Amino acid sequence: MRELRNMMAVSVILFIGVLLTASGSAQNHPVVKHIPADHYETREIVINPVETGEHVRNREETIRIYAASKRQTKTMRVQTGRRQPAKKEQQQPSETFNKKGTVNKVATKSKKESKPAATGDAPSKPQAPAAPPGTPAPKPAQPPVAETRLSGRTGQILTVVASGSRAHIEFWEKKGQSWVRSLSTDGHVGTNGIGPTREGMSRTPYGAYPLGFAFGTENPGTSLPFRKITPQSWWVEDSKDPQYNTWQEGAHFHAPSEHLADYPLQYRYAVVINYNTARKPFAGSGFFVHVDNGRPTAGCVSLPEGEMKKLLQILHPGAYIINVNGEEEIRRF
Structure with missing residues (x-):
């Protein structure tokens, strides 16, 4: 029985050594991924492959929260006294990591386009109401x-x-x-x-x-x-x-x-x-x-x-x- 325990201890020590060797190799060669945080800047997120699934999920949640906080607010251009609609934003894909360390591309919803402002000439003046029946016609101008x-x-x-x-x-x-x-x-x-x-x-x-x-x-x-x-x-x-x-x-x-x-x-x-x-x-x-x-x-x-x-x-x-x-x-x- 004592010999069996000694053999198991030696196996555990060898397994731990293998793991430590792999860990050192991974730390020397980290994986770098580019993740767009919003429409204007790109951040570099370094994720170690040996991180647990829980760590990856935490990183994904952190990235989503950061990107949401940096989204562009709705803007309106003002020109010649009239409101102009903001340009329609194109859908931009965002990237997250799954448990396997690969990138998931998720399309983000574009902001709703604002309603177009009224354009063209100013509204015409309302016409005078028609004279009720029986009203005498105005007299013509006299010489x-x-x-x-x-x-x-x-x-x-x-x-x-x-x-x-x-x-x-x-x-x-x-x-x-x-x-x-x-x-x-x-x-x-x-x-x-x-x-x-x-x-x-x-x-x-x-x-x-x-x-x-x-x-x-x-x-x-x-x-x-x-x-x-x-x-x-x-x-x-x-x-x-x-x-x-x-x-x-x-x-x-x-x-x-x-x-x-x-x-x-x-x-x-x-x-x-x-x-x-x-x-x-x-x-x-x-x-x-x-x-x-x-x-x-x-x-x-x-x-x-x-x-x-x-x-x-x-x-x-x-x-x-x-x-x-x-x-x-x-x-x-």
Whole structure:
């Protein structure tokens, strides 16, 4: 029995020697593994092959805890006042060791991509709610003549807006509560434009005046009182004549009186501008609206023949003319 115990002791001693020899060899040649701890750094973990399984499990747990603590936090970029989503992270494999000392690759879940921020133009303004049924439509914008004092006294206004000796001419009529343009054309005024005037100045009188009777070589069908020109028809413009600034029939009147029959083109269709009805000498006389001959006038307003004929056909007694140098001036009257 004693010899058996001695043999077992010698075997144990030999086994321990073998183990110690292997251990020394392993310590001289350690195994090095690279394990990504997170997305940005790599750590070297040295594991001795003689470590027990419990030691390996402890190392694996330590590695996982370290990697989790170093994970990148969610980031957001800010650009031009709007939030931008962080870039989607790709899955990165992590490495652990099993009991046999080999590497296990485990795919880690990528972080959830943040919801995309709103992009594009700013949201459009909400539209105004539709008007309920039965709501009257808004009134259209009215022309300057609607804002004049004259609009309360007459339903017809001829506007003449000059630029030098040229002019833009429009005829407005009141229809119900609105003013409607019935005629629009270009023509001429006096050689010296529109402004304060007197006899012989070749300037169209500035301001608002009633339109008087119509006259011409033929009646186009006007509702105004009409006088037809004869060989004896004159407009007296001699300031010394008691009949100054009136229509007269006669053989002769002193200059600068006007023999109407000498102007068959201009006076084919015409209407009197009631200026200086008090017949103050030298204040000015003989101002009409008549047919245009393509040149400036001596103080009258002229427009193309077709438009002049139409004007006489739609004019009614009580109409006014407004002579100005800018459209904004119409409101003054």
